[in-house]
Amino acid sequence: MRYENSHIPREKISQQKDYKHNNYQHFTTQRRKDKKAVSFRYLALFFITFVTRLLPIFAIFVMGNKKLIIMKTRNSSAHAAKNIKAKEPVKMRFKKLANGNLSIYLDIYHPNSGERQYEFLRIYLVPETDEKSKAMNSKNLELAKTIQAKKIVQLNTEIHGISNAKERSKILLRDYLASYASNMGKSVQQGINSLIYHLKKYKQNDIQIGKIDKNYILGFIDYLEDAQIEHTERHKGKTLSNNTQASYFKYFKMALNEAVTDDIISFNPILSIKKKRRPTPKKVDREFLTAEELQKFASTDFPNDLLKRAFMVGCLTGLRHCDIKQMKWSNVGVIENGVESIKLIQQKTQDAVSIPLNSNITKWLPKRGDAKDTDLVFEGLITLGRTNEILPTWAAKAGINKHLTFHISRHTFAVTAIENGIDIYVVSKILGHKSIAITEIYAKVLDKSKRDAMEKMNQIEV
Structure with a gap:
């Protein structure tokens, strides 16, 4: 068989083949490298596209979850606050009177019965025209807050079914009367203070309010009939008038009725006394000058x-x-x-x-x-x-x-x-x-x- 370029020496041809083979290998290797470079570029481009397109969506998702968490936290806080308020269902409110004063009262909600009760404290805030009126308002407001706090304790006791009536009935009578008087007007305070004075004269040792019975009341009525006036020189040594006796007895009955309302005692022992045995006021003509x-x-x-x-x-x-x-x-x-x-x-x-x-x-x-x-x-x-x-x-x-x-x-x-x-x-x-x-x-x-x-x-x- 005759070879083309037969005139070329065999060694030369062999060198040419080697050269072509080497070039082919070089070309193949370079092509592979180029393909890898292209693949890497595509991969980088894909990654960049992925990040730039999906990152905002991811951020929105994250922020949305954050807002959701915040909202849940807020809802939980609000729910907790609501639960806290539910434990204190006694609100202080104010009613404006025709004279410009504010009458303080408590808005009380009883969860067990679902009933609402309004309790007027007979405590007032007056227009603050000077330092004295400001001081009086501050004192009255503090007193109202104290009463509100006591009512909250009483209501929580009611809500949770805790009965401490036995302990409450151990309150000393004169201590309870003093506390009761502090919530009343000046004239009633003076009357109850006089009642406390005569109760001390009647029995030197104080008595637990739960131990007051019919005999104690009858004994006090007998004491009032013989009690003498000691505060004023003009009437010193004279016995108390019928109307004064009736007044003290009226305050005593009022306070014990309040003790029943406060669940301190279950029954007012004065009600067991017949009316004809109780001190009653006599009708007197009102003196005046012509x-x-x-x-x-x-x-x-x-x-x-x-x-x-x-x-x-x-x-x-x-x-x-x-x-x-x-x-x-x-x-x-x-x-x-x-x-x-x-x-x-x-x-x-x-x-x-x-x-x-x-x-x-x-x-x-x-x-x-x-x-x-x-x-x-x-x-x-x-x-x-x-x-x-x-x-x-x-x-x-x-x-x-x-x-x-x-x-x-x-x-x-x-x-x-x-x-x-x-x-x-x-x-x-x-x-x-x-x-x-x-x-x-x-x-x-x-x-x-x-x-x-x-x-x-x-x-x-x-």
Whole structure:
């Protein structure tokens, strides 16, 4: 067989074949490398595309989960807060009264029964016009919060079915009365304090409230019948009046009724006493001064000029001794509906009262001089107890044969106002009565006075 290029030597041809083979291997190896490089580039491009396209989606997913976690946390917190509130279903609320005061009451929810109860605490917040009113509001608010805390404890006891009535019944009677009095008005506080005093005189050692029985009550009734007055010189050594005994007994019954409400005792032992055995008040005529007697008092000299002025202002305005004693110059001359008035908060009821000024009232007010608005009008006025001890001396000097107390000035105003044709509703507002029925008593007093006068006229033979 004849080879092409036969003229080329065999060795040369062999070298050419080797060269081609080597080139082929080199080309194949390079191609493989190129394919690997292309594959790597595609892989890198794919990875970059994957990351750039899916990363935002992944971020959204992560953030969504984070928000979900936050929302779940918030919901859990809200649920926990709701559960906490559910354990304290006693809310303090405020009712605005017509006089501008706020009456504090508790909104109580009983989970076991599903009933809602509103308990008015007889604690008030007054408009904060000075530091004294601010301090009083702060004190009253703290007291209300204390009562609220006690109610929460009582309610939790009810919710969880815990019965500690036996322990509560071990509370000492006089301690409970003092606690009960702290939530009441000033006049009731004074009455209960006097009751505590006589209970101590009756039995030196205090008694657990759960151990009070019929015999204890009957023994106290017997004590009251023989008890003597010790606080005032004028009446010292005299026995308590029937009305005073009835008053103490009324406060005792009120407090024990409250103990039943508080689940401290299950029954008020006073209810086991027959009514005819209980102290009952006797109906007495309300003393007052006639216009002629009032003129006699005004013209009679009296050593204590400040007391005389205070009594006359009481007869002309119907204000109580405590209100006259606390009256400041800022309360006098207040413009009310275009009229100069005395405007103040009554100490007994915490209600506002406004009394138009006239020349008679102004004449009996002390001279102001350089006194500031914050100064008392009747600076140095003696206490009510001392006042009632020395007023009869003035009555005797004026030739008036009546048992004179400062409160008669209030009766005098009411009867005189009604007698002179002032509408009974207006009189009721000036006196600060909560019910017009109280004011109507003075109208009945006036009717009786007229009947008595006509009876005397009937005795004259003409």
